[in-house]
Structures are given as structure tokens and as C-alpha cells.
Amino acid sequence: MSHAASDIGLFAENRIAHTASLTRNWWAVLLRGIAALLFGAIAVFMPGVTLASLVLAFGAYMLVDGVLTIVAAVRAATRQERWGLLVLEGLCDLVAGAVALALPTLALLTFVVLAAGWAIVSGVLMVVAAIRHAGEHSRLWLTIGGVASVAWGVLLALFPAAGLVVMTWWLGAYALIFGASLVALAITLRTRRSAATAAA
Template sequence: MEQLASTWWLILIRGICAVIFGILAIIWPAITVFVLVIFFGAYALVNGIFTLVSAFRHNVESRAWLIISGILGILAGIVTFVWPGITTLALLYVIAFWAIFTGVAEIIAGIRLRKAIDNEWMLIIGGLLSVIFGVLLLIWPASGALALTWLIGTFAIVYGIAIIMLSIKVKNLA
């Protein structure tokens, strides 16, 4: 605990950075979406390159799959940089379908578990909200991008405040 308490300020900096990121995401949602898309493109490109290097440096059975995965990653990165708007829309659709499918799974799990657990209705409500969120993203993707940015920003602020409070508690442990 003493080691953790001696670095309380690192936890504080993490919290402050999260709050600043959250505020900036809410103030500049369009820039935030663009930056997230560019970061995705950079990640996909770098990951694709390293996957290809790995495929050719290591003699593994799945070399063909690694090569395919690497090429797809590089292509995804290039497409992101060439057409960031299309990439943004595609990512929103991925999030929308993910929300719908996980929501349906939560509803089914809640129904099946109603005799085994208490308050299964919360799982069903959570699943229903997830489905609604996914459908709304499909209907209004531009508004969905804005809402996602605000959601990310709000989460970052709340998370940052929690981390700042944790840093104060950790500091008091010393």
C-alpha cells in the first residue's frame, strides 16, 4: 500500500486527463469522431503490417490466415485514411448491430434465467435498451455519432472524477 500511496499523483493525473478528454469530446464532437476514426485507421494499418511481418517471420500452420488478416488490416487502414466518412458510417453500423445482437442475447438470457436469479428484469431492460440504441443508430447514424461522442465524453468525465477521488483516498493511505 505504501508504494501505491507514494504514486497517488499518477492516479490523479489519469483522472484529470480523463476529465479533460471528456470535456473536449463533448465540446468538439465532430473532431472527436474524426480523431477516433483516424486512430482506428492507424491501428488497423500498424496491426496489419505487424501481422504480415509475423506471418513471414514465423513458420506456423496458420500463415495463410495471418497473411489474409494482415492484408485486410492494411486495406482497412488505407480505406480509413482515404474515405474517413465511409469508415465512420461503417463503424457506426458495427456498433449498431453489436448493440442489437447483444441486446437480444441479454433479453433471451433474462427470460431463461428468470427462475434462477432475482431481478432478471434488469437484464431484460438492459437488453431492450441496447436493442433500441442499436436500432436508433441504424435509423439516424449522424445523430448516433454525435450521441456516441457525448456518451464517451460523459463516461470519461464520470470515470475521471471517480479516479480523482480514488487518488485522494490512496494519498491518505500513506
Template sequence: MRGLAAVAFGILAIIWPGLTLITLTWLWGAYALSDGVIAIWAALNASGGDAGPRWWLGLSGIASILAGVVAFWYTGMTTVVLLMFIAAWAIVIGATQIWGAIALRSVLQNEWLLILNGILSIAFGVILMVQPGAGALAVVWMIAWFAIFFGCLYIALAFRLRQYKRG
């Protein structure tokens, strides 16, 4: 579900590249909130002890919810502040994903997808921090393609994890 939410966000950003900063902020805030709720739900509903440690997933969800709330609360923030905020969020999410993949190494066979997702997220955050003055359209497209790729990796991971479904 997290992957589908990310892909949907990316497609909407591509379809409407002329989004205003306020609309982009609200759209990203809604994505961050939904990502956080789904991550916390997944952390709380994993089956038994064989699911491995899940605190990192809950922490990731809390970070996403806080990021979404801040995005709605400070809607009028400037583009640079929004970019720094999104960049910091991407780095935190990426670090928790890498940590989670390492923690789940004994449970998962394909933890490299989660590690790749974490590395992509951190790289995206660093790029945004280094190049904050990029044009608004370029930023929208970069965020959109990041969300689509990020979502596709989550979807691929979900298919890999189907072998562990409750049953």
C-alpha cells in the first residue's frame, strides 16, 4: 500500500506540473500522513516473533506523520524551506529503512530491496539539500520520479514478501 501511495503521488505530480507551492505542500503532506499511518499499521500488525524487529517501521511511520502534520501546519513556507524539510524527511526515512533491512537480515532473503530503497531515499535527500535553488518545475518532476521509483521498489518488495504472508 505504501508503494501504491508513492506511485499515485508521483503520477499526480507529473500530471499537474504547474502545481502551486501550497498544492504541492498539501499533496506531499497527505502522502506523508498516509505513508506514516500505513507504516505504523504494518509495524503493529506483523504476525508473531518471526516477523523480526519492527520498531524501525513504527519510527519511520511516526516521522512521516510528523512531517505531514508540519506540512499542513506551515503551508505558506517557502520553496527552499519545503525542499529542506522534504530532504531531511527522505534522509531519516532512508536511514530507518537501511537499519530495518539490516535488522531483518536473518528473516528476509531479499533485504537488498529495502536497502536500495533506503539508499535512494538518502541520495534524494542529499541532492535536494545540495541543489535547493533548482527551478520549481524541475523540483516537482524530481519529487514525482523519486516517488514513482520509491513506490515501485516497495511494490517489488511486497511481492517478495508474499511468501511470508499470514496464513
């Protein structure tokens, strides 16, 4: 019993310490919120800029990851370890990064095709699961989810450019909501800190 009580006490202490840390660094939370709001606004009102930035970031990441993977392969080879798959992975990363930077439109369309394929396959699997499922209510929701997923995948495949814009808008909406919640949290933390300072 005492062990459980000490665990609860430790959890409470950690929670208090975490809250105190957030309160001290309310300005960092505010900056994160503002950054998210700016990104969300750009994604919603300038989706083309957002898509181009994402492709460039992805291409740069793949190039760096490819180089680091090949370096790891060389180090593995010097230690008489398996290195073939690492080299292959690194080369694939480099090719993907180069294609993304040289042909950003192709990279975006490839992403949409993959997303459409995933949505269709997962939707079909959900419908199959619904057919095999015994519960009435669960079967209904599985069917609705599966059909919606297939429909979304088909629309993405038929209208890839529109699908990209819509996905960017969703990303922007998420960033706006996330940023607004962080700004609200920062204001709350700032108010709490001011009240604590005044009380002291």
C-alpha cells in the first residue's frame, strides 16, 4: 500500500514540476503557437507555397538521410559487418531526394497516388472486415468508414491536384487549431505566473 502511495506522490510531484516548467517558459509556448498559426495561415491561403516547401524539405531530408546511411554502411564494412542493404537504402534515399528536388511536381503526384492507393486498399479491407463482423453497430461504422476511405482514394486518384490542395488545407486547419490552443495556453500560463508573482 505504501509503495502505491509513493508512486502516486511521485506522479503528483512530476506533474507539479512539469506545470511549473511550462509556467516559467510560457513565452516559448506562445512562440510555438504563433509559429503554428503563421504556418496554418500560409497553408490555407497559399497552399502552393506550402506544398513546394514540404517537397523541398522532404528532398533535403532524403539526401541527408541517404548520405548518413551510406556512411553507416562504410563503417559497417570496415567492421566486417553486413553493409549491402544499408548501401541500397542509402542509394534509394539519394535517388528519392534528387527526384523530389529536381522534379517536385512528380514527387507530389507520386505522393498523391500512394495516398490514394492506401485509402482504397484500407477502405476495401474495412468493408471486408465489416462483412465478417458479427456486431450490427460495429459493422455499420466499419462499412461507413471503409466506403468513405475508398471514395476518398478514388477522388484523389481522379483529381490529384485538387487532392493536394485539400490536404494542404487540412494541414493548415490543424496548424491553426493547434496554434490557437498553444496561444491560449501561453496566455493562461502568463496570467497564472503574474498572479503567483503578485501573491508573493
